[in-house]
Amino acid sequence: xxxxxxxxxxxxxxxxxxxxxxxxxxxxxxxxxxxxxxxxxxxxxxxxxxxxxxxxxxxxxxxxxxxxxxxxxxxxxxxxxxxxxxxxxxxxxxxxxxxxxxxxxxxxxxxxxxxxx
Numbered sequence: 541x542x543x544x545x546x547x548x549x550x551x552x553x554x555x556x557x558x559x560x561x562x563x564x565x566x567x568x569x570x571x572x573x574x575x576x577x578x579x580x581x582x583x584x585x586x587x588x589x590x591x592x593x594x595x596x597x598x599x600x601x602x603x604x605x606x607x608x609x610x611x612x613x614x615x616x617x618x619x620x621x622x623x624x625x626x627x628x629x630x631x632x633x634x635x636x637x638x639x640x641x642x643x644x645x646x647x648x649x650x651x652x653x654x655x656x657x
Contacts, residue, residue: 567591570609574600583632584609593618598625606636 562573565586573582574596583603589612602609602620611619620627 564588570594574602590619594620596620596622596625596627599627600625601628601630604629604631606631606633 559580560578561581561583562569562576562579563583563585564570564573565584565588567588567590570582570584570588570590571594573579574594577598579600581601581603584605584607587608587610589610591611591613593611594609609619611617
């Protein structure tokens, strides 16, 4: 007879939300951290221009931390697409101010530019 003791945390790991946090300052770091399952929160440490759609395939929190994630591609597209999981967007730093204007029924940052189609 063989007796094997295994920690229950091994089995619970897949059902637990990721608890780590990644701080990112570039688009490459952002994409990598969003893909990494061990990070429950991804926190910006600077304004980040992104040139391709950020695809989210898991449950994660994106903390803007007072910064801006700006879609800077010249081609039409989306900043973020959630294909599975849940994306929570929060801002943990309320000391930084950004000016937003209502355009096309959206509130947009003051430095965004719109093109007519």
